[in-house]
Amino acid sequence: MRRITVFLLVGLLTLLVTLPLTAKILAHADYARSEPAADAMLATPPTQVKVWFTQELFRREGENWLRVTGPDGTRVDLDDTAVDDNDRTLLVVNLTDAQADGAYRVEWRALSADDGHPKEGEFGFVVGAESAPVATAPAEATVTPPSAAAAPASSPSGGLPCLGAAPLAMLALGTVLVRKRRGN
Numbered sequence: 348m349r350r351i352t353v354f355l356l357v358g359l360l361t362l363l364v365t366l367p368l369t370a371k372i373l374a375h376a377d378y379a380r381s382e383p384a385a386d387a388m389l390a391t392p393p394t395q396v397k398v399w400f401t402q403e404l405f406r407r408e409g410e411n412w413l414r415v416t417g418p419d420g421t422r423v424d425l426d427d428t429a430v431d432d433n434d435r436t437l438l439v440v441n442l443t444d445a446q447a448d449g450a451y452r453v454e455w456r457a458l459s460a461d462d463g464h465p466k467e468g469e470f471g472f473v474v475g476a477e478s479a480p481v482a483t484a485p486a487e488a489t490v491t492p493p494s495a496a497a498a499p500a501s502s503p504s505g506g507l508p509c510l511g512a513a514p515l516a517m518l519a520l521g522t523v524l525v526r527k528r529r530g531n
């Protein structure tokens with residue numbers, strides 16, 4: 348009985364040590380920076396929008412995109428989002444020529460190559476010196492796959508690591524506990 352207690356304690360300690368490491372590996376691909384930067388004030392409209400992510404992206408058609416809408420809410424991108432050939436953390440989309448002054452919104456979706464998790468978010472920028480600044484703090488939303496409905500939600504800042512493996516690890520530990528209990 349004493350040996351089993353020690354065994355369980357060692358198991359728990361191992362879990363506590365390895366979980367943060369697992370979580371880091373499994374973190375989603377998050378917004379890192381962009382051109383134009385989030386909340387930037389531009390004198391002239393950009394010709395393209397670039398967004399860098401915290402992880403390399405999984406190259407699969409339709410899984411990574413940038414959608415840019417203009418002041419009137421219509422799409423101003425050419426729907427040609429591509430992962431950069433040389434930098435897999437970079438998404439690029441080209442914009443139409445005719446662009447009005449005002450507030451623009453960039454929505455993004457990124458599929459992490461590290462753990463296959465998609466993530467979405469958005470940010471904004473303003474074109475035209477006279478335009479009033481708009482409150483467009485970078486927002487992020489986790490796309491919850493149906494199989495992981497119980498996964499913990501992301502913080503508003505997106506700073507929390509993805510704990511996709513945590514429920515599985517706890518389940519495995521629970522199974523061990525039950526087996527040990529039955530064994531006695």
Ligand SMILES: [Cu+2]
Binds near residue numbers: 374459509
């Ligand atoms: Cu993830």
